Amino acid sequence: MERREPIAVIVSFDAKGHIAPLWLRIAGYKFKVTSYVLKSARMGIYDYACKIIDENLEKEVNIFYNARDSLWYYVEKE
Numbered sequence: 001m002e003r004r005e006p007i008a009v010i011v012s013f014d015a016k017g018h019i020a021p022l023w024l025r026i027a028g029y030k031f032k033v034t035s036y037v038l039k040s041a042r043m044g045i046y047d048y049a050c051k052i053i054d055e056n057l058e059k060e061v062n063i064f065y066n067a068r069d070s071l072w073y074y075v076e077k078e
Contacts, residue, residue: 002077007063009072021050024063026074034058044068 010023018038024031031052039047044067051058062075 002075004073004075007072007074009063009065019046019065021048021063024050024052024061024074026061029054031061 005026008025009021012020012022014020021033021036024033031054034051034053036048036050039049041047046065046067048063048065050061050063052061053059063072064075065072
């Protein structure tokens with residue numbers, strides 16, 4: 001089962017409209033995105049796997065963007 005939590009994300013757009021997540025704020029903590037992969041983009045939902053730095057450790061987190069609602073979500077596996 002997974003839990004979805006709304007989060008704040010700082011992004012960059014390129015000239016073609018591609019979205020690149022740069023910073024995430026999850027549970028009040030700010031994380032720099034070191035790399036990301038757009039896993040899928042369909043029906044206005046953009047699913048990303050991001051590598052972040054958390055206390056000098058690189059971790060992978062899953063986030064997605066719902067373009068219809070203009071909201072970002074962190075996907076936490078339970």
